[in-house]
Amino acid sequence: MMLNDRPYPDWHEGLTIQGVIEHMNFTWPKLVTKVNGQLVWPEDYPNVVLAEDDDLKIHHLLAGG
Amino acid sequence: MEDQQRYHRHYILPQIGKEGQEKFRRSKVLIIGVGGLGCPVAMQLAAAGIGTIGLVDYDVVEASNLQRQVLYTERDLGKPKAECAARRLKEMNSECEVLVYPWKLTQENCVQLFAEYDIIVDATDNFDTRYLISDACVELNKPHVYGAIYEFYGQVAILGGQGPCLRCLSDPERDPRQPISARKVGVLAPVPGVIGSLQACEVLKYIAGAGQCLTGSMIFLDMLTMQFDRVELSKNPRCPLCGNGGTQWKKN
Numbered sequence: 001m002m003l004n005d006r007p008y009p010d011w012h013e014g015l016t017i018q019g020v021i022e023h024m025n026f027t028w029p030k031l032v033t034k035v036n037g038q039l040v041w042p043e044d045y046p047n048v049v050l051a052e053d054d055d056l057k058i059h060h061l062l063a064g065g
Numbered sequence: 066m067e068d069q070q071r072y073h074r075h076y077i078l079p080q081i082g083k084e085g086q087e088k089f090r091r092s093k094v095l096i097i098g099v100g101g102l103g104c105p106v107a108m109q110l111a112a113a114g115i116g117t118i119g120l121v122d123y124d125v126v127e128a129s130n131l132q133r134q135v136l137y138t139e140r141d142l143g144k145p146k147a148e149c150a151a152r153r154l155k156e157m158n159s160e161c162e163v164l165v166y167p168w169k170l171t172q173e174n175c176v177q178l179f180a181e182y183d184i185i186v187d188a189t190d191n192f193d194t195r196y197l198i199s200d201a202c203v204e205l206n207k208p209h210v211y212g213a214i215y216e217f218y219g220q221v222a223i224l225g226g227q228g229p230c231l232r233c234l235s236d237p238e239r240d241p242r243q244p245i246s247a248r249k250v251g252v253l254a255p256v257p258g259v260i261g262s263l264q265a266c267e268v269l270k271y272i273a274g275a276g277q278c279l280t281g282s283m284i285f286l287d288m289l290t291m292q293f294d295r296v297e298l299s300k301n302p303r304c305p306l307c308g309n310g311g312t313q314w315k316k317n
Binding site: 005028029030031032034037039041042043057059060061062063064065 | 098100101102103187188189190191192195212213214215218219220234235239240242243244250252257283285292294296297298299301303
């Protein structure tokens with residue numbers, strides 16, 4: 001599995017987006033996430049199970065101007 | 066100065082031409098925040114021949130602004146940003162009407178103000194104001210040209226209209242956490258210039274109907290590694306503001 005264009009070494013059966021966020025300790029609020037190019041809403045992070053060949057991108061909204 | 070000469074490089078672009086330039090002249094664009102992002106947005110739009118530009122900002126110019134806020138000079142220190150910016154824009158293009166609103170945007174004043182403009186450019190530095198802008202743009206069905214920066218990173222989108230609003234992406238009532246204040250982090254000087262110029266580019270394309278705008282899409286730029294990503298967005302059916310098809314003014 002790829003996370004932000006890099007191999008994600010800790011993929012396992014049943015891994016969810018929420019699991020990746022917690023494992024990577026992504027503490028920033030307001031994430032924008034897509035799996036294989038498809039947007040995933042924040043409410044669905046605990047439910048989306050990732051396959052071994054999935055391409056996960058996680059961005060966060062910025063506020064600075 | 067003759068338009069034919071001044072805007073020659075637009076006239077000879079098939080996607081813009083004389084017709085597009087006339088659309089620019091008739092357009093009214095409101096820029097919220099005349100800081101790092103707002104300066105390049107305003108400069109690009111005034112130079113491009115936008116007919117009316119509104120500037121909302123109640124800050125004064127500080128020494129720490131001069132590193133990236135390219136409309137201001139040392140003689141502007143301590144003076145109101147919106148007024149200094151308006152003066153510079155008029156020097157750049159005397160035919161551009163520049164209106165100044167040196168006050169804080171609030172739920173009470175934003176809808177009435179936004180109604181006077183065709184496009185709203187979000188160049189603010191905090192989420193509270195960004196949600197205010199997004200909600201008012203949904204209410205009025207105006208395009209919300211979103212731009213934001215942090216250190217070496219930036220992002221641009223056109224929200225509102227048929228696309229998602231900011232609450233679609235992240236509802237502050239479900240996730241009220243705030244990121245680190247933009248005032249407390251560094252930013253490389255050209256980063257707001259890049260993102261602000263992209264916002265201006267989207268404004269001009271939107272007005273002229275040229276190419277594919279970032280309507281319902283967001284691009285993410287990492288200027289430290291020069292990587293780029295684009296995310297296609299859509300309305301969130303669970304959005305508290307626009308998720309059920311209708312719009313309802315969000316009471317904060």
